[in-house]
Amino acid sequence: MKVHHIGIAVKSITKAVKKYELLGYKVEKEIIWDKQRNINILFMTNGTERIELIETVDISMESPVKNLLYLKTNMMYHICFETNDIIKQITQLQSQGFVIINKPDKAPACEEKTVAFLFSRETGVIELIEVRGN
Numbered sequence: 484m485k486v487h488h489i490g491i492a493v494k495s496i497t498k499a500v501k502k503y504e505l506l507g508y509k510v511e512k513e514i515i516w517d518k519q520r521n522i523n524i525l526f527m528t529n530g531t532e533r534i535e536l537i538e539t540v541d542i543s544m545e546s547p548v549k550n551l552l553y554l555k556t557n558m559m560y561h562i563c564f565e566t567n568d569i570i571k572q573i574t575q576l577q578s579q580g581f582v583i584i585n586k587p588d589k590a591p592a593c594e595e596k597t598v599a600f601l602f603s604r605e606t607g608v609i610e611l612i613e614v615r616g617n
């Protein structure tokens with residue numbers, strides 16, 4: 484499956500951007516506030532690969548990356564794979580031991596495309612994004 488992006492949980496997008504710029508990445512679009520998930524998201528690309536920087540907005544509230552704030556370093560949080568049929572893909576992965584942690588839902592930071600999160604011990608957290616005509 485084609486990788487859409489690598490998601491990285493960061494304490495501060497502003498600080499992390501500067502480091503990834505040194506590694507050849509450029510900001511792809513402005514920071515998107517995902518109110519429902521209590522996170523800010525910024526996509527960067529080096530022309531070939533894309534990374535997603537994710538920070539918690541209000542640390543007094545829940546967010547998918549809140550627990551990672553207590554770690555000393557920023558860390559990779561998920562790899563996102565493209566699929567042209569997210570429901571079929573989820574069913575297939577579930578039959579192979581993946582557990583769904585976030586049901587398919589629209590992602591404001593990805594032009595409202597449908598995304599879902601799954602987990603297995605062997606892969607950690609993965610994300611699926613439905614990309615039509617793939």
Ligand code: NI
Binds near residue numbers: 489610
């Ligand atoms: Ni992602």
